[in-house]
Structures are given as structure tokens and as C-alpha cells.
Amino acid sequence: YRVHLEHYMTELLDLTVAAFDYESKTPTYLLTQFLSGIDWSVGTVNLISSIDLKSDKRITILKALTLLAGECKGELDFLENRVVDLKSQIGSNTQLHLRYDKNCDYIEKISDTSQLCTRLYCYGRDSLTIESVNEGIEYLDSAYINNYKYRKEKTIYTNIEVASDLKTYAEAYLAIYELPFLTYKVNLADLAKREIWQHEIINLGDTLRIYDDDLSLNVKVRVKKITKDYVSENIYLEFVNYLYLPKFDNIAEEVAYLSEVISNIVSYDDPTKVSVDAIDDLPTIL
Template sequence: MYQITIKNNNEETIINALSTDIEAPRLLSGSIKHGINTIDNFTFNIAFNNPGYNKLNALTTLVEVLNIKNNTLEFKGRVLIPTENMSSDGGIIKSVTCESELGYLMDSSTVYGEYHNISVRDFLKVIIDNHNSQVSEDKKFQVGIVTVIDNNDSLYRYLGYVKTFDAIKDKLIDRLGGELKIRYEDGIRYLDYLSSIGELKNTEIRVAKNLQTIEQEKDPTSIISRLIPLGNKLEDSEERLTIESVNNGIKYIDDIAAIGEFGVIVDSVTWDNVTDSSNLLRKGQEYLKENNRIKKKYKVTALDLSTIGLDFDSFEVGNSYPVINPLMSINENLRVIEKTIDIYNPQSSSLSIGDKFEDIKAYQLGIVKANRNIQIINDNLNTTIATVATVSTEVNNTVEVVKNTNEILTNTNETLADLTGTISNINQSLQDNINKTLELANTITNINKSLQDNINKTLGLENTTSNIQNTLNNTNEKLEKLKRRVMLEVY
């Protein structure tokens, strides 16, 4: 499914070919890992006899993984670290780690600058232009589509001397959100900065269909059930503004639902720019409402049935899919933030699902629903067990009937055996009678032949007697004539 090519300057070498030829080059193994706002990687093992074995150079050898099925590039980047090793049996291989083209942003550094009233797109362009000024042509980017905005669309940022990729993460992504995506158009490499990549798909990840394993983690460690809001420092003091004056003399706010579920968990949050107690109370209440949600993480192993034509969509990073597992009370659209592909088993994809959040009430309802589902499953199991017991009894009865039937069949077979013997004896007697009849027929035939011979001989004798009689008659006639002549004295 994947053809893998490496490039050194203008020289291309295929190191994994899709061919039935036993001599075609192939990797020993390989996996691709995609993620959001991360530098993707491709790792593989290559044998000593592969034509590309000695052509894998760190940071300079380019690597492309082409998905032959849909003619798209699954990975494009460069060799990062080739490691050669020998096993105990003397086999020599290389383990190679490659990084995607986002890694080029680690080859440059930002320079000091202070930027006021600048848009998100313009600030990103400052960073990318600086990158392009430091790298070769093959590592340059053009700023593409930017849909991330600041509330005021007017940033105030400083830049220091850090790697370009780290600067984009810190100054833009971590503060404004958004996701990076490399896009090619007319041979130009664009870097898009989007609010969100991907879309909602209809292909389900479902138990008994394509879901193999799922791991769900619910993390309540960020919950604060009793919050102490703190404002700015009071004059000439390290003491800070609190909410006691507007909260019945109490300096904290309770989240009753969270306390009921997790007990009292106390923490404080400081707002240095808040100088009014009422505003501080409001800020604290808003923070509790936003913060006190359960973080859910999932790790899924699912079969990508699109590779064998049984599903329309494949699993792609950024897309969301309906994930359904009634046993764990999961039925929601979940977004893939990471995907690992085995190049020799592309149908088996390991997926990581991004953080989801639910409030305390939903968390409690989820537990109740899960318990109810477990009870339903137990009831179904009990019903199934009873059904199996009934079926088992019926099977036992059936076995008894079959046993009796076998006895009848055995007796019938014995009777048939006796009858077969009798028929065989009758057949033998008939055959003896037939043989005797044939012998008698031969005897009669011989007698008939003898009689015919005698008849023929008799007929021959009659013919001879007739001839003699004729001769005698002729002789008598001649004698009679002679007698008359003598009497008449005619000579």
C-alpha cells in the first residue's frame, strides 16, 4: 500500500516497493505517527541489503511515503536520526527516525522584537519571514490561510531568541489556540494557521464493528470544590483583596456539586488587576463554572475498514467520528488528535482522542448510567444463562432421542445384513440354475445338430436310390427295345 522513496540531491531511491518480485526492496518494518501541532514522525527498520541502506543521511536525506491506494503523500520530511546496530545472530540493520517538514522550523531562530497592534496573520508572517531569511530554499514556507483571530485583532507581543517552531507554539497556539497545517498548491509550500482542522465524519467507531480496544481516562485532578479568589495587593502590604465583604464574611466560594462528589478541595486563584470585591466574586464564580469540568481522554485501537473497501472514510487526524461503546456508556463524537499507522497493517490504526470536558452533573449522570448499563448487562447475562440452560436441557433430550434412534438403526442394520446374506444365497442358487440351463441348452443344440446331419444323410441316400431307379428304368427300356427288334428281326 505504501511506496517509500528517499532523495539525496537529484538522486531518488525506492526503499520500499509495491511489487510481487521477490527481489524488490522492502523495509523490515515501519510506522507513521501523525498529530496536531506536532512534528510528525516516521520510523522504520531497514536491512543491510536494501539499496538505500547507505544513503540515509541525517538532516539531508528527504523521505516520502506515498499511499498508492489514494495517490496521496502519507508522510513527507527528512531523515533525523539513523542508528546502525547488529543483533546477536550477526544481522545488521538500521533503525531510522524521520521528521515531517514542520521540523524545518527548528532550523531557525527568532530574533528580538517588540510588536504592538499587530494582527495574528501579520505576526505569524513576521516569524515566517525571519525563518525564510535563515534557511535554504527547500525549507521555506509561505503564510497561507489564517482563520485564528484575537478578540481585538491587535496583538501585543515580544519575541526573543528561541526556535521558530517554539515561538509559534508559545506566542500564538498556546495563547490563542488554533492548529498548524502544511498545504501544497502549485508547488508552493504554505503554512496555514486554522481555528480547527478536520471535520465531522459519519463513519462510526463501534463495538462489534471496527472498535478493537478503548481506554477511557477521566481526570478530576483540576477540580477545585472550594475556591479562594484573590485580587490585587492591598496598599503597602502583601495581603490581597478578598470577597469577604460581599460574601457574608466568607472568603471562599463552594461548588456544592463538586463537594458532594469529591469532598472539599481548596485552592486559590489570583487576579492581580482586580481591585473591586464584587468583580472578584464574579470572576471567582465564572472560574469555578469553567474550571470544574472533568477532563476525559481516550485511546482507541480501531480497524480502518476503508482500506478494504468496507467503510467510506478513513481515520484522519483532526476529524471527529461517532464513537459508540454501550458497555462503557460512550456515545459521542470524538476527535482524533493522534494516529499511528503500521505500514504493513494500515487497517489497524491506533488513535488518540483529544481532551473532552463534562461538568460535575454530567459526570455523576455518567456514573449512574454506567451502573445502569452494568445492571442491564447482568440481567441480559442472567437471561442468557437461563436460555442456555433451557437449550442445554433440550440438547440433552435430543441426545437421548438420537441415542434411541442409533439403537434402532443398529438393529435395522443387523436385519439388513441378514437379508443381504439370504439374497446373496438366492442369487448364487439362481446363478447355478442358469449355468445348468445353459449346459442343457448346449446339449439340445448338439442333439439337434446330429439329427440334422442324419436327415441330411438320409436325403442323400434317397437321391442315390432315385438315381439307381432311373438307371434301371432306362436299362429296362433299352432291353425292351432290343427285344422288339429281335422279334421283328430288325437288325
């Protein structure tokens, strides 16, 4: 027999909440409202800034929670005792290493070039360009542009009003999207069931490293998906280490963030390469 078990969280796809319009409410308040009257309860919430949240139609509770997490820039963790955590980042930064010759028998590396960009045109308010601060050129080229037969051009539009800020934004954006997005799939033996390996417990959102000589892998990744086989006691993991630009309340906040990113993102050993450690500090998408 083949039995497929779904996580408790799928229950929240069968329950709905009426249209709502909340103004200046804390994430804890909103999470409590959405879970009120059902068998789920509020867990740890470490986000405190008040937000506005609105839906003009009845939606599932899971959709409402997803909207909430997106608006407050947090991540949801659905625990097995029907408790929901809402944190700035779930999981922990572990010291675990996954190796083909140690605890896994399959490692797959997937390279996604669908959002790849090697030449970026970036425009601000009133058709502002970066020409005045970029030697008369209105675009930025990636250091990897010659790695491909054809350019991968992308155009983005912002409300930025200052050319230097626009260039800072464009540089940080290009540094993120000039390389393929990578995901990894791993078949892992559940060593945590053995007494000497009890510390090797892996949870959703955890950060760890994958090593593999054949694939030239030594990467820091976050756990995106966990599937357990209770017959073979194997664990199938999916990891992600690509990035996204978070939402900001205003342009000044966004430019300040990207200025800090670009100041740390260049490798000291090779200025044309992005520093892996700097990238690891940026937000990841689950």
C-alpha cells in the same frame, strides 16, 4: 524492522529565527515573516486582529509559531505539502461515531485529577473576596465535593475589582475544574481506505463522538494526536475533551466571557450537573 516516521513539522525544530519585537502586526504578516526563506509557506489564516509579539533571544521557528498561535488564540495545522494554517480552530465538526463493535478494537479512558478542585478560594484586587455576595462565605464548594474523601482545595488570584464579577469568575472556573480531565485512546481501523467508507476521514482537530456501552461512553471529543501504522493499516488516535480558560486582553472581556459560560453551563435536567453540550462549546486544548 521498525521504522519511526516523524511529521514534516519537525523540520521547524532545526531552523531558527533571530530575536524579534513586533508591534501591532497581523497574524498573516507574522506567519509570513517566520516562514520566509524556507520551504514552508503560509496557508489559510482566519485571524485578523493585530497583536504584539516579542522574543529577546533566538528561538526555533516552531517555537515562534507556537508563540504566535498562543498570542492570537489560534491553532496551527501543519499540512503535508509544507503549508501552515493558522485558524481560530482547526479540524471540523464531523458526524463520525467511533464504536467498539464498528470500527475500533480498543478504547482507553484516562481520568486526570491533577487539576481537580472541589473547594475554590478566589481573590481579587486588594484581597477582595466573594464573602459579601456569597452569604458571608469566602469560598465556593463544588456539587461533587462529597464524592471524595478529602477536599481538593485551590486558590486563585485575579485583578477583578467587583465582588459580583469575582463570584461569576469563580463559579465558571469551578464548573470547569470540579470534574477530572478526561482523555481517550482508540485503536481504529482505517475504513476510509474502503470505498463505501471514504467519508470516514479523520484529521487533527476534528470533533466526533465515542460510544462504548461497557465504559458508559457517549462523549464528544476532539482529535489530539494521530499515529498511523502503514503495515496493519490501523490508526491510533488520542482524544481530549477537557477545557481551559483562554487568555483575555482585559478583565472586562474575561468577566463577560465567563458570565456567558456560567449562564449556559448548568444542566436543565439536574442543576448540580454541568451540561455536556455547553462544555462542548468551550475552547479545548490540543
